[in-house]
Amino acid sequence: MNTAAPKPGLWARSRNVVLEQLRRGITPHQLALTVAVSSALALFPALGTTTLLCLAAGAALRLNHPLMQLVNYLLSGVQLLLILPLWKAGQWLGAPAFSLSLDEVKARVEAAPWQALADFGGVMLGGIGFWAICAPVWVALVYAITRPLFTAAVARRLAAAAEAAAGPPAA
Template identity: 45%
Template sequence: MSTATEKAQFGGFWQRRVVAPIVAQLKQGITPEKIALTLALGAVLGIFPILGSTTILCAAIGIWLKLNQPVIQIVNYFMYPVQIALLLPFYRAGETLFGQPHVPIFSVTELMQRFQSSPTQFLVDYGMVGVYGIVVWALVAPLLLAGLYYGSCPLLRALGRRTR
């Protein structure tokens, strides 16, 4: 497959899955600010450091703020690789912030040994790692949300003017 073909396919995917839904929202009269909020919240909630929770978080916040569910969920799903990449940094930063030793996360053997020796302590230790990660996310999230929102508003306003 040639590079031009790959670019065309990626452009087609990007156009269909990202740009077209946003343009459709603008044509329906949704404000660029509301779309920017939807995109920013989808991205920020999409990196929440607990696997399997972001779809529900995006749905709940989207319903509460009357945001477009398909758009917020698309952004959430696109953030999945970023969420995976940020899990360990969130967890380690949280352990450091709270002055706790790092618990092993990637050693299956050590995870099994810790669980077999004390299932209750295992749940406490790893539950707290999740809490530490959430705290770090909660510290970073408002800054990231503001940056994404205020960074995307001018772009969406310009796109809105082009679509009218």
């Protein structure tokens, strides 16, 4: 019989990471900026790049690396869902039209591999261009939403600590 307590779910573990950062003194501004920047970078439309992007941005902006990687990890599924729409949106910026049908991609690669690679690179660059236009708006929006939430969490935490320090009410 297993008497060990069940492991908390992903949401509870994520919340615990945020609360631990608050305990260590990170400000609501830093926390909101970390979440906003890392969430934008996590949606970058090139697979396999987001971890390094978060690492570089975290170092440059002095943001919290563990939290950035947590947000990056949590949004990896969303990145996969958005990558094709971002590539398609890049066509509005002048990226070449490129069918992403597996049969057509295979035929293009077999016929002219270097040209197919160049065309696909253009599609990816178009998606990155569209992402670059949207990312600052995304960062501002996420920051504006999360900063008041984190400020309220700190206020609740301070109120609870003050109440605990005051002790039980006198009878």
